[in-house]
Amino acid sequence: MQSPLIFLVAARRCEIHDLEQLALSCDLVQAVSGLVHRLQRERGTSNLYLASADARFDAQRAEHVGATRSAEDGVHTWLDGLAPDAGEAAPGGARLFTRIAMALHALDALPSLRAQVAARQCRAAEATQRYSRIVAALLALVFEAADIAVDPSVSRLLVSMFNLMQGKEFAGQERAAGAAAFAAGRLDADGAQTLSHLIEAQEQCLQRFEAFGTADSLRQWRALQALMPLPELERLRRRLMSSPTGGGLDRALADTWFDCCSQRLDLIHQAEAHLARGLKDECARRIDATRAELGDQESLLATLSASMPGEGLPAPAAGAEAGEPAAVDPAGAAAEPLGPRLTRSIVETMQAQSRRLQQMSDELAAVRAALDERKLVERAKGLLMAHHGVGEDEAYRLLRQTAMNQGRRLVDVARTLLDMSDLLPPRA
Amino acid sequence: MQSPLIFLVAARRCEIHDLEQLALSCDLVQAVSGLVHRLQRERGTSNLYLASADARFDAQRAEHVGATRSAEDGVHTWLDGLAPDAGEAAPGGARLFTRIAMALHALDALPSLRAQVAARQCRAAEATQRYSRIVAALLALVFEAADIAVDPSVSRLLVSMFNLMQGKEFAGQERAAGAAAFAAGRLDADGAQTLSHLIEAQEQCLQRFEAFGTADSLRQWRALQALMPLPELERLRRRLMSSPTGGGLDRALADTWFDCCSQRLDLIHQAEAHLARGLKDECARRIDATRAELGDQESLLATLSASMPGEGLPAPAAGAEAGEPAAVDPAGAAAEPLGPRLTRSIVETMQAQSRRLQQMSDELAAVRAALDERKLVERAKGLLMAHHGVGEDEAYRLLRQTAMNQGRRLVDVARTLLDMSDLLPPRA
Incomplete structure (x- = not known):
């Protein structure tokens, strides 16, 4: 267990x-x-x-x-x-x-x-x-x-x-x-x-x-x-x-x-x-910040182990994980030898950690979106290299030339090319 | 080296x-x-x-x-x-x-x-x-x-x-x-x-x-x-x-x-x-498939080590990494004791691996997008829990009720709520 x-x-x-x-x-x-x-x-x-x-x-x-x-x-x-x-x-x-x-x-x-x-x-x-x-x-x-x-x-x-x-x-x-x-x-x-x-x-x-x-x-x-x-x-x-x-x-x-x-x-x-x-x-x-938080959790764990040898975390009160006051459920409170405060602090730690990790993942996705343009250009280059049998520099020159001729941004030309890729002849 | x-x-x-x-x-x-x-x-x-x-x-x-x-x-x-x-x-x-x-x-x-x-x-x-x-x-x-x-x-x-x-x-x-x-x-x-x-x-x-x-x-x-x-x-x-x-x-x-x-x-x-x-x-x-590919690369590595003790991969011919024929450059060819074929196979392996990893990353992003709806609903629930001081079940009930009353999808109500979150009163 x-x-x-x-x-x-x-x-x-x-x-x-x-x-x-x-x-x-x-x-x-x-x-x-x-x-x-x-x-x-x-x-x-x-x-x-x-x-x-x-x-x-x-x-x-x-x-x-x-x-x-x-x-x-x-x-x-x-x-x-x-x-x-x-x-x-x-x-x-x-x-x-x-x-x-x-x-x-x-x-x-x-x-x-x-x-x-x-x-x-x-x-x-x-x-x-x-x-x-x-x-x-x-x-x-x-x-x-x-x-x-x-x-x-x-x-x-x-x-x-x-x-x-x-x-x-x-x-x-x-x-x-x-x-x-x-x-x-x-x-x-x-x-x-x-x-x-x-x-x-x-x-x-x-x-x-x-x-x-x-x-x-x-x-x-x-x-x-x-x-x-x-x-x-x-x-x-x-x-x-x-x-x-x-x-x-x-x-x-x-x-x-x-x-x-x-x-x-x-x-x-x-x-x-x-x-x-x-x-x-x-x-x-x-x-450093994550280590400090780890330290806090490790001492909480040590406190728990000391107070309940051989046991894990006490059973939560009913509804505690949904943020409801633990006191509403007398049977739940009975299963809480550490008191509702400590149990609630563990539950809050878990919820906060889960929210924080999800938020970090959302923020990461937003930052990475800034790299998407370059990825599109790279993929378009790869497509041109494969279909025209040209080198990387030449593929880039072709893209740039098309963008200049059409007065469009490089990335827009790349996107259009990728969207049209099904219409290109099969790879040599 | x-x-x-x-x-x-x-x-x-x-x-x-x-x-x-x-x-x-x-x-x-x-x-x-x-x-x-x-x-x-x-x-x-x-x-x-x-x-x-x-x-x-x-x-x-x-x-x-x-x-x-x-x-x-x-x-x-x-x-x-x-x-x-x-x-x-x-x-x-x-x-x-x-x-x-x-x-x-x-x-x-x-x-x-x-x-x-x-x-x-x-x-x-x-x-x-x-x-x-x-x-x-x-x-x-x-x-x-x-x-x-x-x-x-x-x-x-x-x-x-x-x-x-x-x-x-x-x-x-x-x-x-x-x-x-x-x-x-x-x-x-x-x-x-x-x-x-x-x-x-x-x-x-x-x-x-x-x-x-x-x-x-x-x-x-x-x-x-x-x-x-x-x-x-x-x-x-x-x-x-x-x-x-x-x-x-x-x-x-x-x-x-x-x-x-x-x-x-x-x-x-x-x-x-x-x-x-x-x-x-x-x-x-x-x-299994990745292990088989690893095996191929390890034997390529062994071949190279055997033929060039103490040396790494030979210098590529100029333009080789851009897919141009290696033979165009006599000086480059001289630096290729393994012959242009082996060098080119290594270059192709690298390029294919890089393309494959990028493609996998793109596909992953597309699959994960299918999970976004639930994430929105979870975040909206968290918001309601924080601002209304209610439990998770009640927060979900509120969202669902609003969706039913307005004849909208749950995820759309969640998205609107999150978009409006700046207008909500500060957390208690």
Whole structure:
């Protein structure tokens, strides 16, 4: 015979266990944020190195490659530290681990990419695309961590973090595309379209980052924004966008553009680091609070065991679980050696816990809904890849192009495509 | 350094672990289904015993109490067999364990309820209500098991099972209410309203049971329905509903009614037992399938380790992860000692696994949406309990009454109430 209170305590232990697993994911997100920042710098310098013959980019690139390698080591060390069976017990472990596998696989492509860049065997645009694919695999890992998080307050912060990182990645791609254009002295129509998409997409992400952030992360963001060279960025953007097709861009501005964008990216990365600390603090706070509640329940259990050796919780008074006063039923009261107050406090604890868990589940669903748009776009991309036999980048380009041509949002085009998927020819 | 494949294997292990935990929940659901069936019989006989002075119900009641006790022991033995930390690793463990605590607490009320029934210290209506509350706590446990299940195919069957059990419970309450009316020789307006609500509610549940069942469970259901005394049930229902207020019911029909309802309930319970076996089979099938896939991945991993001692997965060819032919990139091909075929098979495995997990998550969300209505009603009940200071039964009665008066569905009234909750006075 088991006492209900034993299961109530077991439920709390589950919560603590889940929160501890979540704290691990948050550590991983922090390590990934650092690695992505390094990869973005390496991508940027590789771009400059490939686009110009200037020898000074050689040393810069080597330096950034070194920094990325040590960030990579950080992620690998973190993964090595995972207990081999840690994931079995983690909520959503299968999804997180699959994304880790995909991210590791993407990272394995780095050495050969670097060798080709060093030997100038690869064009700037292709190198950027290959670096971006690696970053995308790392961002997908952060997205998954946000989607499987089991605590609504932590989940909110992870959604905020993912959007900040994704926004920063669009900004990083903008830096690369702009730098290539300045270095080449020209921006073609396709490049201009890409740039305006990147600017719009990063703004959407940063809005979502703000919407899901805390008051504290917002305050810090405003302070960092004040330090960003935003007027200069806008001036340079205008130069890029208004350059006559076929030429007219001042090549000397390549450095200015790159430095201006980099300054902003570094500040965004500071916001990420701040948010990552906030994530860790929130996990710790939730774990502490749940531990304190567990402690209360354990002492209640100890009190009960002491007063009723060999027995579980006393029989409840009739109607007690429906919130009616226990005193109405004399027979019920007789079965309550602990007094109606203690019995009622246990019943209230159970009801409160059940309500709280249901509420958390509702809140989680609401937070996760913010991730639905990206899921639709990913699914639409997958559909295009399967039906058109094209790669991921090309599938995305097709979607974006359709959205631009029709003046619709990317996600709406994705939704329409998925709705129409039954009408598409069968997979090849 | 860890190979991506190691994490892919870890992901499969997570899935197997989650499915094994799910199989445990399904065992619990099976034990609970048996216990609920016994409790419903005990409730029915207690009702007859209290409503009539006939001594033969005494022996019947004692017999049913004995049967319930052994079903109770079954559930307790099952719970005792749970490893103390089993739940920590179970998805949704906190929610399931809280519901187990609440169900155990409700069951603790049985001895005093039985003592009062035996001593005729309790009216039939009150005894029914108290038994129903215990059954409700057990059904809430099954509901939670359905809501936290992580596999869409098993989740569907659990939703089907919950609706069958809930439908059977409404049928059991109908049996009790009808038996009390026949035994008393009268059915008042309130009782008539309760009866028609119970008939409608059980039909809704049985429709949902069919909608979420398998072809096999449906076939079995049709066969069982053919054995049910449905024409007789409808004749007796008509007698009840058309009796003039204040009397006119043939007391001799109490037994006929009770036997007719019981025959149907026993057949519904057979469908439950069939569905419970189907649940176990589905869990076993899913576990076997996932184990087979794990085996494939482990042998792939072994092949890789043998061919590249001390190394992880080889670097992918550029573009390989985007589905482009690996051969386009000579440098990438050079980094592929396993040949492009093996590398591509690993990449495809990762992509397929990721797509499958996302698809499962989407399907799960769709199945769980079928549980939303009940959640709304539960939340609305909680709101009424808090604001009106009434018990659960009264809160439900209020909701039902409002729905009947306004000719609206219960769930719509619940939704409107929740939408308006900000306008309610603050909690007492």
